Amino acid sequence: MVLLRVHGPRRHAGAVRDTGAVRFIRQRGNELSVQKPAGRRVILSGMRPTGRLHWGNYTGALENWVQLQQEYDCRFMVADWHVLTTALDKAGEINANSREMFLDWLGAGLDPDRSVLFLQSSIKEHAELFLVMSMMISMGRLQRNPTFKEQVRDLNLGGEISFGHLGYPVLQAADILAYRAHAVPVGEDQLPHLELTREMARRFNHLFGEVFPEPEALVTKFARFPGTDGKRMSKSLGNTIEISATPEQIREKIKPAFTDPARLRRSDPGHPEVCGVYMWYQKFLPEAVPQVAEECRSAARGCVDCKKQLAEGAIAHFAPLRERRAAYESNPARLDEIIAAGCDRARCLAAETLATVHDAMGIG
């Protein structure tokens, strides 16, 4: 059994409350204990539903999530509320995009029987915990968040920053802490946000007792994946290839892709280390990498043929994903069922956390 001690300013005398998975037991003096069955460590992660997922999302997160299911109790969230911070005008597209995201996830191999797949806006406990956590951090600390500063600069927001946008990391903290996650798979760029979550958890625990674990970062290896122009693959740069793309779409997208800019003629020796296609090889056809590097450097291989080979490798890599996705897409009732069941499970877990928070704080 894992024993988590909760200290709080106000307690219900002699309280013993059994909620099934979590059992609250009064211990000595003014302390309350929460006993949980020992289990695997919990992970929470989410994605904003802004359209179909691309290779960068796959290599940077989704593929890793599929593996994490073996080792952790995973909660995966379609973070629809988070879309509102930067794309309020696209609110009408969120539901359709959320559905596409569930399809991409299921196609990629997230298992609804093993992991909790849910929609953030269906779990109102996130909003309540957001309110509580907003008391655990100062405005100044949120304004100093480097990710926020970058967004203000890159999106040209100037003075048009909403309270919700500034509070984005607080909602993110609520998302994570609602499931008392031990770890969060993140790209390096999200580390500052996770640090804010850890600070809020520490602050709460300091004031009200050890309710929340401080979640650790599990940094994903393939955090930066090149797009068709050689820059980081990103929807905003229009350089993506979707994981659900058809074989023909894949071939068409790869044809004009960025290679070694110094290689002007077929006879010029290439520099594979600067070529985006070469990086794709490392992911989709790793067994061919030594030969590709050698033939590129000696100009024995041309870029057109090189891309053709890579395209076929990528098509084969994503074939099982496309098939699984298509099967779910053709059965909307099954998809509805999976989403509803995931949301029910998430709601129960988050409600348990909120009950603990109420007890710890002595409110509610």
Ligand code: SF4
């Ligand atoms: S031959 Fe292949 S690895 Fe070399 S520059 Fe062309 S596409 Fe890139």
